[in-house]
Structures are given as structure tokens and as C-alpha cells.
Amino acid sequence: MASRFIDRAKVYVRAGDGGHGCVAFRREKYVPFGGPAGGDGGDGGNVIFKVSSDLNTLIDFKYRPHLRAAKGGHGQGDRRTGKKGEDLVVKVPPGTVLYDADTGELIADLVHEGQEAVVAKGGKGGRGNARFATAKNRAPRRFEEGSPGEERAIRLELKSIADVGLVGLPNAGKSTLLRAISRARPEVASYPFTTLTPHLGVVEADDEGERFVVADIPGLIEGASQGKGLGFEFLRHIERTAVLLYVVDGSTLSQSETAGGPIGDFVAVRREVLAYSEQMKQKQSLVAINKIDLVDSNEALLELKAQMERVAGKPVYLISAAGKTGLDSLIQGIRDVLAATQG
Numbered sequence: 001m002a003s004r005f006i007d008r009a010k011v012y013v014r015a016g017d018g019g020h021g022c023v024a025f026r027r028e029k030y031v032p033f034g035g036p037a038g039g040d041g042g043d044g045g046n047v048i049f050k051v052s053s054d055l056n057t058l059i060d061f062k063y064r065p066h067l068r069a070a071k072g073g074h075g076q077g078d079r080r081t082g083k084k085g086e087d088l089v090v091k092v093p094p095g096t097v098l099y100d101a102d103t104g105e106l107i108a109d110l111v112h113e114g115q116e117a118v119v120a121k122g123g124k125g126g127r128g129n130a131r132f133a134t135a136k137n138r139a140p141r142r143f144e145e146g147s148p149g150e151e152r153a154i155r156l157e158l159k160s161i162a163d164v165g166l167v168g169l170p171n172a173g174k175s176t177l178l179r180a181i182s183r184a185r186p187e188v189a190s191y192p193f194t195t196l197t198p199h200l201g202v203v204e205a206d207d208e209g210e211r212f213v214v215a216d217i218p219g220l221i222e223g224a225s226q227g228k229g230l231g232f233e234f235l236r237h238i239e240r241t242a243v244l245l246y247v248v249d250g251s252t253l254s255q256s257e258t259a260g261g262p263i264g265d266f267v268a269v270r271r272e273v274l275a276y277s278e279q280m281k282q283k284q285s286l287v288a289i290n291k292i293d294l295v296d297s298n299e300a301l302l303e304l305k306a307q308m309e310r311v312a313g314k315p316v317y318l319i320s321a322a323g324k325t326g327l328d329s330l331i332q333g334i335r336d337v338l339a340a341t342q343g
């Protein structure tokens, strides 16, 4: 299934109305006029948007443009309060910015996993007649209606979809790397084309809250720009990232001589990426040689690094995504490049 990557949406949200207060009287044997016993209405549910890194596009909103939270229940006799309307919690991907569609006002910038914003408040439940009894009026028939839930149109924008795009052959370990450096959970498997849709992960780059967003896309193969494989179409998802990170499988170094090895793989992927668009040529990039845990010779690795640096003309990092080695300096390297592109 080809998934569409949607980065803008407009939705109409409506919080639940508050329930009405109730007018009721106690009915007791031998008591001609029981006291007022109408309970309050329950509050209406809120509409809440909440970040979940399970999502990476706004596509769900295309199919669900109207979102409503539940109404509060009406009050009942015996002073029973109406049930509170359940909140409607709507998941959005990290990096979703919410605006009031009518005024343009910024409502929230939702970045962190679990971060949430109440976008429409539920109405208050009305008071029942039990609350209006006074010494003078022991049998009030007065009650309040619940107030209506807030209603508004909201524009969602998935901003800076990612800062860094991962590119590489299928099986290079892109998804493993994203899992190792963020809380995103793209599938990982030992066969090519495991990743079929883009995934985003937020990398916490330091303790001061600096972070960047990394996009994992399906692997690219030679001839991708002529339509081979899957990956080419997905390059558009990283067209707006500031930085590309080439992920190269370093373990092919110790395998047969048949393929081009890590250098040949890098050159092939870079050719496809640059064939995609002029924009790709403007991007800063870095190279990570992955799976170094599978290479026995340290000497061979350093040799490969030096060679790769000559061919790529960029910083090259030796990492093991699975073994979580070399990741701190890679993250630091990405930060430096990002800082340079922003500054």
C-alpha cells in the first residue's frame, strides 16, 4: 500500500456540552413535600491533541475532519450528578503545530512524546435544583442548563518534518539507527525493504532540551531514480530536511568482493539521491559506516574511514547501531552540521 504523506490538515473540533441540571424532589412516604433533589449535570469532555511518535503524517485527519468529545450526562434525581463526558484524545505526530484556523492564532507547538494541548474545552454541567434551595424557597424549580462545549476550526501543520534524513541501501541499518537514537519504533528485519513508509524520531541531543528530528525512509537501490525499488518516491519526504545522513553497511567490507563494498554502496546511493532534485545537491551531509561490530580488523575499518572521507568529502563516523557504539559522536556531529546550516 502506498501511503500518502500529508503535512497539512484542517479539522473541526467540538468539545462536549455540559449536561443540564435536574429538577427533582424527594418522594418519601408521609412527607408531603420532599426537598429538592435534582443533581448537577456532568461537564462535557475536552478535545485534546497529544503527541505520539507512532504517527508521522497528518493523513488520518483527511479522513476524520470532524472530531467531537462526549457530552456530559444530565443530572438526575436523588442528587445524582450526571456523568462527565469523556475527553477525546487525538494523536498527532511529533512536530505538529496547531493554529486557530479563523484567527491564525498559534495554539500549541507539539514536539515531545506525550505532550498535549486542550484545543476545545468541554462545557460546564448546569446545577440542579438541589443547589437552589434557600430558607425562603424550599422547593425551587430552578436549574441551569449545561454550557455548550467549545467549537473551533484548527489548522495543523507538520513543521520541519525532519532535520535529518537517513538514506542508504535496504538493510543498511537505518531503522535500527533511528531506534537506537530516538524513541521511534520503526520495524527492523534482516531482509531488504522492511521500511515501507517514512518514520520520524526525535533525538534528544543534550540535557538542555536540544533536539532534532530524524526521518527514516525506505532503502534506495541502484536505479531508484528510474523507478527501481521503492525508495525514490520517498525522497520527497526528506526534501525539506537540512541534512542527509548516509548510512552504509560496513560489514560488506569483510564479505565477498563481488559488490562494490561500502564505498561502492555509498557512491551508488549518493548518485540516486542527487538525481532526485536540485535541492538534494544543496544539502549538507554526513556518512555513517554501520555494523562495525561485524568487522574484525580495526585497521581495515580505519582504512575504510579514510577512504570514505576522501570519496565523500565529508565527515565519516564509524558506528554500530545494533551495538550502540559511536552514536554519541555521531549525534554531536549532526548537531554541529545542523548548527552550521541554521547559523
Ligand SMILES: Nc1nc2c(ncn2[C@@H]2O[C@H](COP(=O)(O)OP(=O)(O)OP(=O)(O)O)[C@@H](O)[C@H]2O)c(=O)[nH]1
Residues within 6 Å of the ligand: 168, 169, 170, 171, 172, 173, 174, 175, 176, 177, 187, 188, 189, 190, 191, 192, 193, 194, 195, 196, 217, 218, 219, 220, 290, 291, 292, 293, 294, 319, 320, 321, 322, 323
Ligand atoms: N550486527 C549488526 N547488525 C545490524 C546493525 N544495524 C542493523 N543491523 C541489522 O541489519 C538488518 C537490517 O536493519 P534495518 O534497520 O531493518 O535496515 P534498514 O536500512 O532500515 O532496511 P530497509 O528498511 O529495508 O531499508 C537487521 O537484521 C538489523 O538487526 C549493526 O550495527 N550491527
Ligand SMILES: [Mg+2]
Residues within 6 Å of the ligand: 174, 175, 176, 186, 187, 188, 194, 195, 216, 217, 218, 219
Ligand atoms: Mg528500515
